[in-house]
Amino acid sequence: MNIFLKSLKGVAEETRLRILALCGETELSVSELTSILNQSQPRVSRHLKLLVEAGLLERFREGPWAFYRASEKDRPNGFAPALLALIPLNDPVFKEDRARLEMVRHIRVAKAEGFFKRNAAEWDSIRGLHINDASVEEALLELLPTQSGWEHLDVGTGTGRILKIIAPKARRAVGIDLSIEMLTVARSALAGPEFANCQVRHGDMQRLPLDNDTFDVVTFHLVLHYAERPELVLSEATRPLRPNGKVIVVDFAPHSEAHLMTEHAHRWLGFTDSEIQNWFTQAGLIPEDTIHLVGNPLTVSLWSATKPGNGHTPAGLLNTEGTSSWY
Template sequence: MLELFKALADPCRLRLVAVLLNSELTVQELTQIMGMGQSRISRHLKILAEAGVLSVKRQGTWSYYRAGEQNSFFSAIRPEFERALEQLPERRNDLAAVAQALEARRRRSLEFFDRHAAQWDELSRTLLPVPEYQEALLALVPEVPVLLEIGVGTGTLMAQLAGKARQVIGVDHSPAMLVEARRRLVQDGVPGAELRLGEMTHLPIADGGAGCVVANMVLHHAADPQAVLTEIVRVLQPQGTVVLADLARHEQEWAREQLADQWLGFEEDELQAWLEGAGLSDVTIERATAANGAEDVLLVKAIKR
């Protein structure tokens, strides 16, 4: 208790905890949000992490901080603590700054995909090869009346998904990607496929509007993966299925710049916790093991509770 109270007894550290309760942010982003120097922010983060208030996840040269659960006493008082933090005088400005940081992530991704849409398939396949997993992914997808694919990209998977549902909807935030996808669907003669412009965190479909949601190599491009999973659960009907394919944790730091990756893949237990926290159960995770320098892929299936 003494260690915790000492860690929290500082206005700057209270603000840091407040912005990290529901977001996962880097030191660089926190310096912009707080309007302070990196050394000062790093010192405060170190104190909070040592007290078990924050947890840190290192991906390559980047460190992501969020509220942790290592301190059991902090976890016990956290609900009341969160309510009290809403009274901080800087709270409104800090929340606006967090939104700007996440928007900057999203904007970088959008600009990248609009610029490279026509070459995306070859670019991703050449720079960051993965094992053949599409057949295994499709085997996890049930037959449903309405199926939603998030991050449809150039439409390479939609023709196969069309055989799983009466109506297939593809969503992407890049207009250039949707142009490529539409061209491919016309070429492949895929009936009943519909393409919509939208964000992963604000899907253009009603609550419970899909029996299955598929996200193929999408989550590592998301500014906030947990927010994406929460949005997926919103659009799933009760007992609906989510099927994900994404990169296992790797150390290819260059992928951030050359492929617009926000995250260097994911750990299995990390995905499990996020899925269950979003309201999904019966989670299964299979690992498609790579060879010859390729990266492993995680195949995930879960059911909406």
């Protein structure tokens, strides 16, 4: 009853209702909200604080910025979604807000495109060294659960490409990345309504900003070769994994393209099957069969493992500094 009243009081004001409607569409920073609402930053911040206290919004940091989104705890059948569904979309105030939100989205896309253009040539130069992405993605999709309702975590999500292909199959998909620029690209790539079940968050694969036992599938797509201590990263990945959940690592088999280390900051020139399988076992996982997609000169391997269903959660072992680079 108290929580319900608090929520009702939280939205019983025009600006707060507008903020809630906007954050129901996408995650927004204080400065983005300030420009949409055309109100002073202290005023917007005060409303945001009240909405967070009422449990309607969640605040999270991404580098120097604070972002706000409709509260996860309140979903899927909670108060905020029910209220958002009642908002008359053709009301002139909400209409104007949505038009301004579109402008904010355009600015994000322009920023993301600029970053992407500056880096695309580098990415393409690596893509050319291995089998085409479509074959890798097809093999990855084959490893996913066949039943519905599962939740997906993509570690080192980059531009969100893996979230995009997996999102239609998962109930919820979350991408984590250390690079704010990459997250900007991912956020605009995932802006469409077909990706409403996806979100990206800033975080380090060595210490995932996630609760235990919250995901059914964890993927690492061309990320593990950046880790200083891959075994510890895999151990940490088992923490947010539910019993019977699956870890899938897509990375290179051992190779001798040393320039990937000097020019693209790779920490490892691929991994052997036994290396990955031993790390899986040390992390309390049960390794499955490995798939090799032979390319020239790089072979892409897909290693997967399941977490035993006895409720045992291996302790996260992490306490190290890691890489923050990517190609």
